[in-house]
Amino acid sequence: MPLNEVESFSKSHPDTFFSTGIHPWEVHNADPSALDIFEKLLANDKFKAIGECGFDRNAKASFKEQGYFFERQVLLSEKYEKPVIIHCVASFNEIILLRKRYNPTQNWILHGFRGKPEMASQLLKHGFALSYGNKHNPASVEITPIDQLCIETDMHNDIQIETIYRAIATLKNCNIDELNAACRLLKLYVC
Numbered sequence: 001m002p003l004n005e006v007e008s009f010s011k012s013h014p015d016t017f018f019s020t021g022i023h024p025w026e027v028h029n030a031d032p033s034a035l036d037i038f039e040k041l042l043a044n045d046k047f048k049a050i051g052e053c054g055f056d057r058n059a060k061a062s063f064k065e066q067g068y069f070f071e072r073q074v075l076l077s078e079k080y081e082k083p084v085i086i087h088c089v090a091s092f093n094e095i096i097l098l099r100k101r102y103n104p105t106q107n108w109i110l111h112g113f114r115g116k117p118e119m120a121s122q123l124l125k126h127g128f129a130l131s132y133g134n135k136h137n138p139a140s141v142e143i144t145p146i147d148q149l150c151i152e153t154d155m156h157n158d159i160q161i162e163t164i165y166r167a168i169a170t171l172k173n174c175n176i177d178e179l180n181a182a183c184r185l186l187k188l189y190v191c
């Protein structure tokens, strides 16, 4: 959704919380002034997280341009104390290097993670949280501590979040309340 429509949409949905970000697919349409509008939204308490933002090798914008907007959003994440939800396609090494460089206080959540346990364990070791949707690698879920685990439907409105919660809770051998509590620890209100 374009940034200028986000605020009016949020006003018409008083009981809903939002995440807002400049997605790598949209970076080629954004100019630095978009960050000013974006920052005004972030000051609003209805916006609980920043994202999706990040890197995608298939996006139109260059990697350098994507990096410019991602790093600005990281700085805003620290300023407004809101976690970052990261869209990352074939760019895990870059995102790990950036996390090392910024050493953020806020959570960096890799959304829609479908990778193998080897990659999951590397990311977890560097302090990332991993967010799992309907398609996930069960072995990666199994090694993800629940306080570094999020659950999402992403854009799949036909799938209930409860269905994914149940699948993840079964893999983690825990109940849904424990997963909910862990998600709140991440300061993300996903249900």
Ligand SMILES: [Zn+2]
Binding pocket: 052, 086, 087, 088, 111, 112
């Ligand atoms: Zn994404």
